Amino acid sequence: MPASWIRRLEDERLAEQVTRCYEEMPFYRRKLDGVRVRPEQVRRAEDLPRLPFTTHDELVEDESHDPPLGGRVCVDPIDVVRLHLVSPDQRGAVAVAYTEKDASTSAQVGARALWASGARPDDVVLHYAPFGLSTDGMTVNAAFEATGATVVPVGAGEAASVLSRWGAVQPTALSTTTTRALELAEAAREAGVDVHTLGLGKVLVRVEQDRRVEPGQRLLEEVWGAPASAFYGVPEIWCILAAECDERDGLHFLGHGTVVAELVEPRTGRAAAIEPGARGELVLSHLEREATPLLRFRSGDLVSIVDTECPCGRTGFRFRVVGST
Numbered sequence: 001m002p003a004s005w006i007r008r009l010e011d012e013r014l015a016e017q018v019t020r021c022y023e024e025m026p027f028y029r030r031k032l033d034g035v036r037v038r039p040e041q042v043r044r045a046e047d048l049p050r051l052p053f054t055t056h057d058e059l060v061e062d063e064s065h066d067p068p069l070g071g072r073v074c075v076d077p078i079d080v081v082r083l084h085l086v087s088p089d090q091r092g093a094v095a096v097a098y099t100e101k102d103a104s105t106s107a108q109v110g111a112r113a114l115w116a117s118g119a120r121p122d123d124v125v126l127h128y129a130p131f132g133l134s135t136d137g138m139t140v141n142a143a144f145e146a147t148g149a150t151v152v153p154v155g156a157g158e159a160a161s162v163l164s165r166w167g168a169v170q171p172t173a174l175s176t177t178t179t180r181a182l183e184l185a186e187a188a189r190e191a192g193v194d195v196h197t198l199g200l201g202k203v204l205v206r207v208e209q210d211r212r213v214e215p216g217q218r219l220l221e222e223v224w225g226a227p228a229s230a231f232y233g234v235p236e237i238w239c240i241l242a243a244e245c246d247e248r249d250g251l252h253f254l255g256h257g258t259v260v261a262e263l264v265e266p267r268t269g270r271a272a273a274i275e276p277g278a279r280g281e282l283v284l285s286h287l288e289r290e291a292t293p294l295l296r297f298r299s300g301d302l303v304s305i306v307d308t309e310c311p312c313g314r315t316g317f318r319f320r321v322v323g324s325t
Contacts, residue, residue: 001256001315002315003315006256006257006315007045009257010045010256010257010260010287011043011044011045013257013287013288014042014043014044014045014048014260014285014287015039015042015043015044017285017286017287017288017289017293017295018039018042018051018295019039019040020074020293021039021074021293021295022038022039023039024074024075025071025072025073025074025293026071026072027062027070027071027072028072028295030071031051031052031054032051032052034052035050035051035052037050037051045260045262048260048262048285048295048296049271051295051296052296053269053283053296053297053298054294054295054296054297054298055297055298056086056091056092056094056236056298056300057091057092059072059094059236060091060092060093060094063094063095067095068083068095069095069097069292072292072294073097073291073292074289074290074291074292074293075097075099075290075291079099079100079290079291080097080098080099080291081098081099081100081103082097082098082103082138083095083096083097083098084096084098084133084134084135084138084139084235085133085134086134086135086235086236087134093133094236095292096135096235096236096292097291097292098291099290099291101290102289102290102291103139103142105238105258105288105289106139106142106143106238106239106240107139107142107143107145107146108146109143109238109240109241109254109255109258109259110139110140110142110143110144110146110231110233110238110239110240110241111143111144111146111147112243112254113143113231113232113233113240113241113242113243113252113254114143114144114147114204114231114240114243115147116243116244116245116252116254116312116314117204117229117230117231117243117244117245118173118202118204118227118229118246119144119147119149119173119204120147120148120149121147121148121149122149122172123147123149123150123172123173123201123202124149124150124152124169124170124171124172124173125144125149125150125151125152125171125172125173125174125175125204126152126154126162126169126171126173126174126175127140127141127144127151127152127153127154127175127176128154128156128158128162128174128175128176128180128181128184129141129153129154129155129156129175129176129177129180129206130155130156131153131155134235135233135235135239136206136239137153137155139239139240140175140206140239140240141153143239143240144175149173152169152171156176156180159183159184159187159188160187160191162184163184163187163188163191163193166198170199171200172199172200172201172202173200173201173202173203173204174200174202174203174204174224174226175203175204175206176203176205176206177205177206177208178205178208178216178217178219178220179208179216181203181205181220181223181224182216182219182220182223185223185224195223195224195225196224196225200224200225200226201226202226202227202228202229203220203221203224203226203227203228203229204228204229204230204231205217205220205228205229205230205231206230206231206232206233206240207230207231207232207233207251207321217229217230229243229244229248230243230244230251231243231244231251232251232321234282234284234297234299234301236294236297237255237259237284237286237294237297237299238255238258238259241253241254241255241259241284242254242255242316242319245310245312245314246312247310247311247312249306249307249310249318250306250307250318250319250320251318251319251320251321252310252314252316252317252318253316253317253318253319254314254316255284255316256315256316257287257288258286258287258288258289259284259285259286259287260284260285260287261274261282261283261284261317262274262282262283262284262285262296263278263280263281263282263283263303263305264280264281264283264298265280265281266280266281266302266325274305274308274317275305275308276305276306276307276308277304277305278304278305279302279303279304279305279322280302280303281298281299281300281301281302281303281325282299282301282302282303282319283296283297283298283299284296284297284299285297298325300324300325301321301323301324301325302321302322302323302324302325303319303320303321303322304319304320304322305317305318305319306318306319306320
C-alpha cells in the first residue's frame with residue numbers, strides 16, 4: 001500500500017483508538033485530563049506529541065493498585081482469552097491481555113515479519129523458547145503458524161530432548177535467541193553431533209533484551225552453517241513487529257495499520273523525523289488493540305534509521321537497534 005494510503009488509514013484508526021482509550025480506561029482518562037487534552041484534539045499522527053508518554057514503570061505502578069490490569073483494560077474481562085507478563089531488564093512485570101481479535105492481529109503482524117525473515121509454508125520450524133508467562137512462546141508460535149509453516153514448539157532448557165529427536169522432526173529452520181542457539185550448538189558439540197550435518201536451512205533470531213544483534217547473527221551463521229536473520233518486537237505492543245528482509249540491512253517496521261511509530265530524542269522527548277541517519281528512542285501507539293491498548297509507549301530502545309525505502313519493495317522504514325535508554 002502506498003505510504004499516503006497507509007497514513008490515511010492510520011489517522012482514522014488513531015482517532016478512534018484515542019477516543020476509546022479516554023472513554024474506557026481510567027488510566028488514560030487521568031493522563032489526558034492531567035495535560036488538559038481532549039480526544040478530539042488528537043485526530044492524526046501529527047497530533048500525537050500532544051499526548052503524554054506512557055512508560056513501563058507507569059504500568060507497573062498502575063497495576064499494583066488493582067491487579068492484574070489496573071485501570072487500563074478496554075474490554076469486559078470475559079472477553080480476555082490470554083494473559084502474559086512482560087518484565088524487561090528484570091524490572092517489574094506488567095500484564096498484557098489479548099482478546100481473540102488481539103491474538104489474531106498479533107499473529108498476522110508477526111507473520112508479516114517472519115515472512116520477511118524467510119519463513120515459508122514448507123518450513124518445519126523448531127521454535128526453541130520459554131513457554132509460559134512471557135510472550136516469547138505462544139505468541140511467536142502463533143505467528144509462525146500464520147505463515148503456514150509447521151511449528152515444533154520446544155521449551156527452553158530441553159536441549160538434550162531436541163537433539164535426540166532431531167532426526168524424527170527434521171526441522172528446516174530454527175527460531176530462538178542468539179544465546180539459546182549458541183547453547184543448543186554447544187550441547188550438540190558435547191553430544192558429539194556436528195550441527196552442520198543436521199540440514200538446517202535458516203536461523204531466525206529474536207532480538208534479545210541486550211539488543212546486540214548483528215555480531216550474534218554472524219557468529220550463528222558460522223556455528224550453524226546457515227543464514228541467520230533477525231526479528232524484533234516490543235512485548236507490551238506486539239511480540240513481533242519488525243524483521244530483516246533478504247537485503248539484511250536493518251529491521252523493517254511492519255506494524256502498519258496496527259501501530260504508529262514515532263522517533264523522539266530520549267532526554268527531551270522532542271519528536272524527530274523518521275529519515276535516513278536519524279537516531280532516537282522508538283515510541284509506539286496502538287491503532288488496533290482491544291484489551292490493553294497503549295498510547296505513546298516508550299520502548300526504551302534506541303534506534304538508528306537506515307532508510308525509508310528498500311529494494312525488496314516493503315514500505316516500512318528500516319532501522320537498527322543501537323542501545324537502550
